[in-house]
Amino acid sequence: MLSEVTAIRYVTPLREGGSLPGIVEADDLGTYVMKFTGAGQGRKTLVAEVICGRLGQRLGLRVPDLVTIQLDPVIGLGEPDQEVQELLKASGGLNLGMDYLPGSLGFDPLAYEMDPVEAGRVVWFDALINNVDRSWRNPNMLVWHGEPWLIDHGATMIWHHNWPGAQASAAKPYDASDHVLAPYGPDVAAAAAELAPRVTEGLLTEVAADVPDEWLVDEPGFDGPDAVRRAYVEALLPRAATIHERVTLGRRTERKAQPPGWLTEHATPWPHTTGGGAVRSEHQKDGGE
Ligand SMILES: Nc1ncnc2c1ncn2[C@@H]1O[C@H](COP(=O)(O)OP(=O)(O)OP(=O)(O)O)[C@@H](O)[C@H]1O
Ligand SMILES: [Mg+2]
Numbered sequence: 028m029l030s031e032v033t034a035i036r037y038v039t040p041l042r043e044g045g046s047l048p049g050i051v052e053a054d055d056l057g058t059y060v061m062k063f064t065g066a067g068q069g070r071k072t073l074v075a076e077v078i079c080g081r082l083g084q085r086l087g088l089r090v091p092d093l094v095t096i097q098l099d100p101v102i103g104l105g106e107p108d109q110e111v112q113e114l115l116k117a118s119g120g121l122n123l124g125m126d127y128l129p130g131s132l133g134f135d136p137l138a139y140e141m142d143p144v145e146a147g148r149v150v151w152f153d154a155l156i157n158n159v160d161r162s163w164r165n166p167n168m169l170v171w172h173g174e175p176w177l178i179d180h181g182a183t184m185i186w187h188h189n190w191p192g193a194q195a196s197a198a199k200p201y202d203a204s205d206h207v208l209a210p211y212g213p214d215v216a217a218a219a220a221e222l223a224p225r226v227t228e229g230l231l232t233e234v235a236a237d238v239p240d241e242w243l244v245d246e247p248g249f250d251g252p253d254a255v256r257r258a259y260v261e262a263l264l265p266r267a268a269t270i271h272e273r274v275t276l277g278r279r280t281e282r283k284a285q286p287p288g289w290l291t292e293h294a295t296p297w298p299h300t301t302g303g304g305a306v307r308s309e310h311q312k313d314g315g316e
Contacts, residue, residue, distance in 0.1 A: 029077070029237050032057060032124065033097040040111050046072065046181065047114055050127055053096060059124035061096055062181070065117025070242045071188065072181035073123045078259055079156045079180035080125070081234040086222050088152060089176045091126035095239055098122050121239055125178065134168035134175055136207055141175065144218070146211035149177065151218035154201035154270045155226070155263065156183040166207040186262050190248055197262040201270060204277030219271035226267035231260040 032053035040049045046066040051059055064070050076093070083090040103115035149168075153161050160182035161167050167179040186196035203209055235256035243252035 029093055029095050029239075030055075031095045031097065031121075032059075034061065034099070034102055034122075037103050037106055037111075037115065040108065044179075047110065049111065049114075051096065051098075051102075051124070053094075053124065057094075057124075058127040058129070059094065059096060060091075060127050060178075061098075062123040062125070063098075063114050063118040064120065064122050064242075065114055068181060074187070074238050074242050075156075075183045076123055076125070076180050077238045078234050079158070079183050081237050082156070082226075082231070082263075083152055083177055083180070085230055085234060086148075086152065086225060088148060089174055090180075091128055091176060091178065093126075093237075094124040096122045096124040121241055128169055128171040128176060131169040131171035131176065134166040134170055134207065136163060136166070136210060139170060139175065141208065141211050143212045143214040146208040147214035147216075147218035148222060149175075149208055150203050150206055150213040150274065150276075151215050151222060151271060152177075153183075153206065154203065154215070154274045155267055156180065157185055157197075157199075157201060158183045159185070161207055162205040163207045164205075168207065184259070184262065187259070190246075190258060193258060193262050197266050200273035200275065202275045204275055206276075209276050213276065215271050215274050215276070223267045223271070226263065228260060228264055231263050232256070235259045 032055045034051045035054050036052040038050040038052060038058070040047055041060065046062060046068050048060050048062050051061045053059060062073055062076060064073060066072070080090045080093050084092075098115065098118055098120065100115045100119045103112055106112055106115065149161075152158075158180065160179060161177075167177070169176045169178055186193035189196065203213075203215075206213075238252075238256065240252040243249075243255040246252075246255045249255045249258070
């Protein structure tokens with residue numbers, strides 16, 4: 028079970044996040060990024076955060092610690108922003124909290140070096156959970172004290188939106204050509220050899236047990252929260268064994284840093300460019316911007 032804390036102060040919204048997560052202080056003196064049950068994305072996003080976040084941690088990946096946060100919407104009464112007010116009003120009760128990493132920076136693939144083995148672990152993990160939200164457009168990785176941290180696992184396990192088709196959906200390949208770590212030459216096979224044997228039925232059952240009952244009740248077609256937990260285990264377990272064979276990485280691309288436009292616009296062309304302007308990386312061009 029995740030530890031439970033109570034929110035005592037709403038600090039500020041994080042406007043970069045589509046679900047409008049907020050920073051809150053809790054009664055354990057901790058500061059958390061809070062993801063709200065009342066957000067438009069729904070409670071399945073929170074279930075995905077717990078299962079994938081805990082699974083990542085158990086596999087040795089850096090994911091900030093998770094807690095559940097009791098919210099009394101009254102703490103937002105002084106909040107001037109109506110959108111935030113509405114969100115807090117709709118989210119009384121249990122919400123998700125993630126340890127806030129103060130001073131962290133968004134991951135920049137042009138500024139960060141990572142070896143193919145480490146990149147392979149992250150890509151393999153994202154393939155397992157079918158994460159469609161770690162692209163170069165939106166890396167959902169932070170750099171904190173010099174190390175990369177994985178955040179935002181809400182857009183994963185697409186199969187939980189349609190349980191009758193879950194087995195077929197979980198058997199599908201993973202397209203990693205847009206993945207923020209694709210240009211690092213990730214060694215997905217090495218990661219699978221290391222990590223797949225650790226994704227056992229026992230481990231998956233334990234991480235599914237961390238999801239609070241109230242986010243699993245009333246799931247159509249299931250006979251209570253434990254049956255839903257079982258469905259997550261049954262989708263992930265076979266996928267762990269073979270997904271590395273079905274990862275598409277695309278062509279390996281250059282990650283060489285390019286000069287910013289303001290430096291080159293009116294100046295002598297930079298040695299790597301053919302014209303005067305900044306040149307985007309091959310990877311970005313491929314992305315069809
Ligand atoms: N644990 C954390 N510590 C520090 N900052 C964080 C943390 N988690 C999230 N953030 C910041 O808040 C932003 C939004 O968080 P997150 O991506 O989890 O929200 P989201 O609503 O799911 O976003 P998205 O629009 O990507 O779906 C992040 O891009 C990051 O800048
Ligand atoms: Mg995000």
